[in-house]
Amino acid sequence: MIRMTLAEVTHAIGGTLHVHGIDTPETVVSGVVDTDSREMGPGSVFVAKPGDVTDGHLFVDTAVHAGATLAIVERMVDAPVSQIIVDDAVVALGALAREVVARVRAAGGLKVVGITGSNGKTTTKNLLARILQEEGPTVAPRASFNNEVGAPVTMLRVTDDTRFLVSELGASRPGRIAELAGLITPDIGAVLMVGLAHAGGFGGVEATQKAKTELVQALRPGGTAVLNSDDARVAAMAVAAEERGASVRWFGRGSAADVRAEDVEVTASGTTATIHVDGRSLPLHLRVLGEHHVMNALAAITVAQLLGVDPADAISRIGTVEIAERWRMQPLGSDRVRIINDAYNASPDSMAAALRTVAQITASDQRKVAVLGAMSELGEQAGEEHDRIGLQAVRLRYERIVVIGTAARRLFLAAISEGSWDGEAVFFETADEAYDYLTTELRDGDRVLVKSSNSAGLRFLGDRLGEFFS
Known part of the structure; x- marks a missing residue:
């Protein structure tokens, strides 16, 4: 972050400043601003964001020991650090971002x-x-x-x-x-x-x-x-x-x-x-x-x-970029068994695109294997869209379609309904069960797509398979 005084930060986010120790309103901060206490360093600003699982206010002390010199909080915390009290820490975070970007832009x-x-x-x-x-x-x-x-x-x-x-x-x-x-x-x-x-x-x-x-x-x-x-x-x-x-x-x-x-x-x-x-x-x-x-x-x-x-x-x-991001069409494994881990997220469009890609890069003497989980946040269209992906996997002639998780069961049912032989599609409740199956089922030459929404957790299955076949 740019250099700002405690008074300037307070004005930008509309809070109430409580200085600690030798600090004054003119004390300058210029370090990292984050809601994660693990990201703190000398001069950092810790934003204590309440969450569904835990509360950032519990980690103010940890942030201070890591070097934070200011905490943005929704209530005073017993910690040796200057604090700005705000109504909403996330809103304050955005307001501070607006001010910082505006200042740098104004400077040209x-x-x-x-x-x-x-x-x-x-x-x-x-x-x-x-x-x-x-x-x-x-x-x-x-x-x-x-x-x-x-x-x-x-x-x-x-x-x-x-x-x-x-x-x-x-x-x-x-x-x-x-x-x-x-x-x-x-x-x-x-x-x-x-x-x-x-x-x-x-x-x-x-x-x-x-x-x-x-x-x-x-x-x-x-x-x-x-x-x-x-x-x-x-x-x-x-x-x-x-x-x-x-x-x-x-x-x-x-x-x-x-x-x-x-x-x-x-x-x-x-x-x-x-x-x-x-x-x-x-x-x-x-x-x-x-x-x-x-x-x-x-x-x-x-x-x-x-x-x-x-x-x-x-x-x-x-042209020098090798992968878009971890878990996004990430090649793992080896030339013997290639795992394409694309399970960071999934929508009907990205699922269809990934299936087409692996089909395109698989040679005629190699097998295409799709390891698929649920696509989340589709609302009332979820059933129809999972059906469509199951049909597409079969029509792209994937030799094995491995479906994981109850939320994706309809994809499996669509695949076996469209499929032309027994065993083409299999279903497992958990990624561990699928892992045990795949480590014995996959063979030399297989090209394997692992694809699901983040919530299904199949990205970790993709990593495990990549390591097993490396």
Whole structure:
């Protein structure tokens, strides 16, 4: 965080300051700001956030011993540290992020990018960060820090030297993206796609579209919306951009895109394509597995170009990225048995894309194996969408379909209903049972997809299988 006095922090978050020891309102803090006491160091600010499982106020002492010099709390804690009492620690965290970003931006030089979409946010964020870090100091989220805590924590890593801030913005409910984007009023907002991820929590895909449009509506006047021209729901957001006084830059695979991909080819070593931009045709080689990641790459290239990066340089830099993120199309195991661990999250769109990718990279003399768990937050569409994935796995001729967990049982039933022989699909209640089966069933040449929503926990099964077959 930038240097701020205790008085300035207090004013920014609307709290009441209680100084400790030799501190005064003019005492300066400038360290990490976080809700995790394990992240504290000298000069840090600890935000004591109450939670469902535990309460951050219980860890103020731990944070102080790790070096924290200020605690933002909802009630006074008996600890040797200056404290600012607020009504809501999470709201205060966001308010502090807004102030810090505004100060750095006012000093000149900081460009702010917001990224949202039903799928692809984290991959696009990582690709863009890889491009921009060659241009100057860049702040981007770790993992998927995109909620009301993770996004402000990332924003607060900005310093006076930061040139680019990349914010990944997720939506747990309508209005959430508006709140997060409102903290930073992005110069550029990229919307990747509108799909069924979290549709259950929003009440349908139309409500999801409305939620993603909130990013475009939060752009700075004169900013730019980077929109997927292949997705009709995203393309419709151009109206919101015009109303905001923002321009539009299109990416996609269709002829309407300003930055366009053609000749996409998926292999076991990655994905290749030809990128057309401003009359130039440039070769792309992504080491990240999956045809669907081409769209994420296009979005990153488009944003980078708006920030002054030559597309050829952008393409060269993203070609060095080996995996999008841990547990996202992550190759494990060995050439003998290759495990593709993509179980960090799952929606119908990402599940279908992962199944197609593994089918594309599996040779005719090798077996395709799908290890699948539940897709969460689909609401009343959950049954139908699990049916669809079960049918797709069979129609892509997966030789083994291993379904895990009661919440995914309907996927299994759809697979055996569509399947043409006994034993093609099997069901297990637990990942441990599936592990015991797979360690004896898998054989040389198998290509294995492990895919589920985070809540199903199959990412750890993927790690175990990767280690077993390494």
